[in-house]
Amino acid sequence: MTSSICFNITTIAYMTSMVVFFAFLASRNKALGLAGSLIAYAGFAVQTLAIGLRWKESYDMGVGHAPLSNLYESVVFFTWTIILIYMFIDLKYKYKVVGAFVIPFAWGGMAWAQLWMPNGIEPLVPALQSDWLLYHVITCFLGYAAFAVACGISIMYLIKSKLTGGSATEPTGGLMALFPPIRVLDDLNYRAIMIGFPLLTLGIITGAAWANYAWGTYWSWDPKETWSLIVWFVYAAFLHARFTRGWVGERAAWLSVIGFESTIFCYLGVNLLLSGLHSYGSSNSQNKPSILIVASLIIGANLALYALHKFGSKSSTGAKGEDPGK
Amino acid sequence: MATNERTFVQSVWDFFCSLKLTLFLLISLALTSIIGTILPQLPLPPEYIAETSKTQLELFTKLGFYDMYHSWWFMGLLCIFSTNLISCSIKRLPHVFKFISEPTLVLGESTRKSFSQKKEITFSAPLEKAKEHLAEFLGKEFSTPVITEHNGELHLFSQKSAWCRLGVYVVHSSILVIFVGAIIGLLLGFKGYVNIPEGQSVSKITSRAGNEIELGYSLRLEQFTVEKYKTGAPKEFKSILTVLENGKPVPDYTNARVIVNDPLTYKGITFYQSSYGQATEGSEHFFSATPRGGTTEKFTITEGGGATFKDGTTFKLLESSQDVSQFMPGFSGPAARVEVTFKGKSPQTFVVLKNYPELNAQRGDDITFGYDGTNARMYTGLQVAKDPGVEIVWLGCTLMVVGLYIAFFMSHKRIWVVLTKGQARMYGNASKNQAAFGIQFDELAEKLTNLKI
Ligand code: HEM
Numbered sequence: 001m002t003s004s005i006c007f008n009i010t011t012i013a014y015m016t017s018m019v020v021f022f023a024f025l026a027s028r029n030k031a032l033g034l035a036g037s038l039i040a041y042a043g044f045a046v047q048t049l050a051i052g053l054r055w056k057e058s059y060d061m062g063v064g065h066a067p068l069s070n071l072y073e074s075v076v077f078f079t080w081t082i083i084l085i086y087m088f089i090d091l092k093y094k095y096k097v098v099g100a101f102v103i104p105f106a107w108g109g110m111a112w113a114q115l116w117m118p119n120g121i122e123p124l125v126p127a128l129q130s131d132w133l134l135y136h137v138i139t140c141f142l143g144y145a146a147f148a149v150a151c152g153i154s155i156m157y158l159i160k161s162k163l164t165g166g167s168a169t170e171p172t173g174g175l176m177a178l179f180p181p182i183r184v185l186d187d188l189n190y191r192a193i194m195i196g197f198p199l200l201t202l203g204i205i206t207g208a209a210w211a212n213y214a215w216g217t218y219w220s221w222d223p224k225e226t227w228s229l230i231v232w233f234v235y236a237a238f239l240h241a242r243f244t245r246g247w248v249g250e251r252a253a254w255l256s257v258i259g260f261e262s263t264i265f266c267y268l269g270v271n272l273l274l275s276g277l278h279s280y281g282s283s284n285s286q287n288k289p290s291i292l293i294v295a296s297l298i299i300g301a302n303l304a305l306y307a308l309h310k311f312g313s314k315s316s317t318g319a320k321g322e323d324p325g326k
Numbered sequence: 327m328a329t330n331e332r333t334f335v336q337s338v339w340d341f342f343c344s345l346k347l348t349l350f351l352l353i354s355l356a357l358t359s360i361i362g363t364i365l366p367q368l369p370l371p372p373e374y375i376a377e378t379s380k381t382q383l384e385l386f387t388k389l390g391f392y393d394m395y396h397s398w399w400f401m402g403l404l405c406i407f408s409t410n411l412i413s414c415s416i417k418r419l420p421h422v423f424k425f426i427s428e429p430t431l432v433l434g435e436s437t438r439k440s441f442s443q444k445k446e447i448t449f450s451a452p453l454e455k456a457k458e459h460l461a462e463f464l465g466k467e468f469s470t471p472v473i474t475e476h477n478g479e480l481h482l483f484s485q486k487s488a489w490c491r492l493g494v495y496v497v498h499s500s501i502l503v504i505f506v507g508a509i510i511g512l513l514l515g516f517k518g519y520v521n522i523p524e525g526q527s528v529s530k531i532t533s534r535a536g537n538e539i540e541l542g543y544s545l546r547l548e549q550f551t552v553e554k555y556k557t558g559a560p561k562e563f564k565s566i567l568t569v570l571e572n573g574k575p576v577p578d579y580t581n582a583r584v585i586v587n588d589p590l591t592y593k594g595i596t597f598y599q600s601s602y603g604q605a606t607e608g609s610e611h612f613f614s615a616t617p618r619g620g621t622t623e624k625f626t627i628t629e630g631g632g633a634t635f636k637d638g639t640t641f642k643l644l645e646s647s648q649d650v651s652q653f654m655p656g657f658s659g660p661a662a663r664v665e666v667t668f669k670g671k672s673p674q675t676f677v678v679l680k681n682y683p684e685l686n687a688q689r690g691d692d693i694t695f696g697y698d699g700t701n702a703r704m705y706t707g708l709q710v711a712k713d714p715g716v717e718i719v720w721l722g723c724t725l726m727v728v729g730l731y732i733a734f735f736m737s738h739k740r741i742w743v744v745l746t747k748g749q750a751r752m753y754g755n756a757s758k759n760q761a762a763f764g765i766q767f768d769e770l771a772e773k774l775t776n777l778k779i
Binding site: 209 | 345346348349352353355356359360362363367394395508517555557559560561562563585586587589596598599600709710711713716719720723726727730731734
């Protein structure tokens, strides 16, 4: 079995899991929720195997290196970390519905990588031949994945707070009863960011350490570095707003969504639209159509979320970030 | 007057202590930072200058947009940021110290109501006995309590990890430590570059600003090599360097290897592999000329030079490469681009290759030219950096990670037990992770009930 077959199986597994989760949302049949998460777990197992195989294949080709060396490999790893964090939340909190809002991110990433990206194993260029690559990429992506999960949870928060009109009593039936209680969502959002923020910090620090080791400057304001700092500022603002000014609930959820959008821009937008020192996918013009698709999807999703919020079924009273129950 | 001054100082102080200012600064830094990632930064690429209007160039230069991260206003934002951070800490730290060193030993009636973790236990032992049992129990299961008598009630207070309240301040001061390290680097360090041809040595380098900097010793390039993968992609750029003190090689720094991601440091100055090329100065290139039906004649041209033939044909070397594959995929070996003016004709430029004489002959000119390579040597391009502040920056980074860990994942836990005759009321609270503390609290309460004092 080769890694690329396994990656295709992974993509199909995540897609199936996503569809099953949507069916779960529609039918509220518990068995479907369980099936959705089990399929995602199976996909994760295959993906882990595939990453290991790809690692081994690179050694067989005589250019051995960890599979984190180009855009394709990084997107695959990113989806892997998203599912990793999802599994953690699933096992700990057991709200099946979370899957419907997190798996699509993982599936989107895998589908994009499998369909549009060149996936050949390339030898490492001299600039990437360093152990720091591993530490840097792993910490960054674990951080990004935690933010992705926080964003998914925030979207759930926004939907639930809209559809239940921000009422304090939890609905006992219907779709909204499947969602975790609104204050749990708010708390989970904070917790995911509490995990992501130190990881992003470590990611920036290992990046700086590597740059210093390789070039003699730990910070050169290259667009990628600057954008990671921007993301860091956004989440620092999130933490301070929450902790010192009581921004919880809706406002926190919006900040989390904005934070994740800046994360995505830092990860993809910078590589594909701006130029700089980071060599992943280096402004390869073939990627431009697909980044435009991704960008429009993100903007579209954002507008849809906002529209749902603004003009959704209930009157828009209580739309200003209240405390979800402190 | 005095009161006016007082209120003015007070309001400046309040301004810098305000957390609204913090949020404003974090968001402003995030937003303004975007400018420098969209506009090119100094040195501006010539294409950008060519296609941008003059007024725009002038305006953006005045606003500092082309060297944004060093512009006065960005530095100003960072200064306000630091002031904000320092003022907030000065204002809050004494309270935090007091909170830690003088904990609330006695729980007032009204505060008791606000606790979410509470438990009532009845016991039969006399008060004094119960107090001892309880103190021992808390000491064993949680932490040794402080006992205070108040209005006929006994208050037992124990706490764990109170110091973790300081985690946030560790994070904040780490930012300042990093700034200090960066400033030391800017003032006492330098960044520059140097090119060294094979076999030659240098004792000066050029700073980014264009000044010459003495190293205090010399550095000689023994050899430079490029290794490639089978695909032709570069695998390794390697400089073999020797450090010379007073012209003599330093033993541990003789034939030291420098590759990308593996620099050389000597006396606080670090050399990083960064670029390479063919040293042109003083080198000679070897050509041959074969007139149609005549015999081949060898000739030599120095870099930038030319030759004139008996029939009046002139020959000029424009540029050369010792590995043409990056310019002409599918070909390899040395090549030279030359400009030839046959007598009475207009000049024409073409490429002559060393490894493909038949291609040179196919041109069918009056004279067939060949290229035999050069005695030019390679040079290595090294980045040079000295940064005495970098250790402080790493110290700051370490503090930040440790501080974040403390601030997010450690929790200050407190337990009070209020004893009256026959009844103990236990209260608890934690600064983080209430849920986990709730479980711990319930376990403690259950154990206490089972003790049956
Ligand atoms: C001008 C700059 C800043 C000021 C004045 C400031 C001030 C504060 C204050 C007053 C608190 C609340 C502390 C408490 O009541 O316990 C806080 C919390 C915190 N700050 Fe800052 N801060 C600044 C910048 C930053 C930055 C850049 C970071 C990034 C690492 C940061 C990280 C934190 C963290 C992690 C917390 C704890 C939040 C939580 O527990 O949820 N601060 N800050």
